[in-house]
Amino acid sequence: MLGPAILAASRSDKMRRIVSAAPVTKPVVNRFIPGETVGQVIPIVEELTRKGLEVTLDVVGEDITAVEQSYAARDAYLELIERLKELELGETVEMSVKLSMFGQALEGGHELALANVRPVVEAAAAIGTTVTLDAEDHTTLDSMFAIHEELRRDFPQTGCVIQAYLFRTEADARRLAASGSRVRIVKGAYKEPAEVAYQDKAEIDKAYVRIMKILMEGEGYPMIGSHDPRLIAIAQELGRQAGRKLDEYEFQMLYGIRSEEHLRLAAEGHRMRVYTAYGTDWYGYFMRRLAEKPANLLFFLRSMITK
Numbered sequence: 001m002l003g004p005a006i007l008a009a010s011r012s013d014k015m016r017r018i019v020s021a022a023p024v025t026k027p028v029v030n031r032f033i034p035g036e037t038v039g040q041v042i043p044i045v046e047e048l049t050r051k052g053l054e055v056t057l058d059v060v061g062e063d064i065t066a067v068e069q070s071y072a073a074r075d076a077y078l079e080l081i082e083r084l085k086e087l088e089l090g091e092t093v094e095m096s097v098k099l100s101m102f103g104q105a106l107e108g109g110h111e112l113a114l115a116n117v118r119p120v121v122e123a124a125a126a127i128g129t130t131v132t133l134d135a136e137d138h139t140t141l142d143s144m145f146a147i148h149e150e151l152r153r154d155f156p157q158t159g160c161v162i163q164a165y166l167f168r169t170e171a172d173a174r175r176l177a178a179s180g181s182r183v184r185i186v187k188g189a190y191k192e193p194a195e196v197a198y199q200d201k202a203e204i205d206k207a208y209v210r211i212m213k214i215l216m217e218g219e220g221y222p223m224i225g226s227h228d229p230r231l232i233a234i235a236q237e238l239g240r241q242a243g244r245k246l247d248e249y250e251f252q253m254l255y256g257i258r259s260e261e262h263l264r265l266a267a268e269g270h271r272m273r274v275y276t277a278y279g280t281d282w283y284g285y286f287m288r289r290l291a292e293k294p295a296n297l298l299f300f301l302r303s304m305i306t307k
């Protein structure tokens with residue numbers, strides 16, 4: 001019951017001001033978002049990769065309101081790529097981007113987001129890595145998939161995300177699997193209406209399994225984004241049944257969540273990528289993590305009381 005209320009709060013400017021200004025918020029935020037600057041996140045990248053993990057880096061930010069912010073988002077990724085170049089880690093470290101941060105919701109936003117993301121994808125390719133387009137709320141997805149298709153003409157490695165809770169996703173998965181895409185499947189983190197999305201957890205899990213099967217049996221590279229032990233075990237079984245080697249798909253989890261499981265899967269020989277978010281505009285990302293697990297909210301509230 002708490003989840004939808006927190007997701008609603010994640011879009012509220014008033015709540016953003018209250019939560020962001022709370023003096024005790026920072027240590028709790030750091031569990032999920034381990035830095036605010038490139039300088040702070042690079043040592044984290046080095047630590048994760050030393051442990052045999054791969055990384056996808058997300059500069060936090062979304063729902064911008066001015067064109068200048070979209071240029072700033074592009075430049076933040078270009079600055080990051082400059083630093084990654086020095087590490088020479090290639091595709092061990094890729095990037096995840098939210099097109100709303102690149103201006104997608106502004107007037108002429110589809111073209112603006114494409115114009116902003118293209119140089120990032122180009123710069124990533126130049127250092128031997130790639131970019132994955134995150135999935136945001138359902139109203140943004142036609143534009144996201146069109147941008148993904150456009151980018152793939154020159155950069156076929158560009159990935160995208162699909163969300164199991166949406167009714168449309170099985171059809172999207174079939175199309176993407178046939179075209180040989182890199183596709184991350186996740187349950188879905190936004191508040192979506194019953195007209196477009198399953199509301200029941202068991203229904204979402206069943207859809208997730210159907211979609212994984214499509215991806216595993218298809219031509220593309222499946223990226224299994226979940227912390228759910230049952231779905232991870234099913235993914236391993238579907239991978240085996242589809243005759244995939246361990247490096248022909250990968251697992252992905254969020255930084256700060258089930259970290260021991262990251263290491264276990266990597267030790268089993270799986271590719272395990274840790275989605276690591278950093279930056280100052282952490283509110284939306286942080287609130288979605290609270291919504292996914294109400295215990296996180298209790299931890300957050302307790303830290304305010306005991307301070």
Ligand code: FAD
Nearest residue numbers: 134135186187188189225226227228252253275289292293
């Ligand atoms: P759940 O059933 O939610 O969780 C399974 C178990 O994992 C829980 O019992 C708990 O032990 C643990 N767990 C899960 N979440 C948390 C948490 N926040 N804090 C502590 N423990 C937790 N969503 C999108 O809509 N678009 C995206 O582009 C997107 N990208 C993602 C990328 C990655 C790599 C991952 C892992 C998730 C992404 N998500 C994205 C979020 C996703 O949609 C889910 O909201 C999130 O992964 C929780 O679902 P779950 O599969 O982990 O299963």
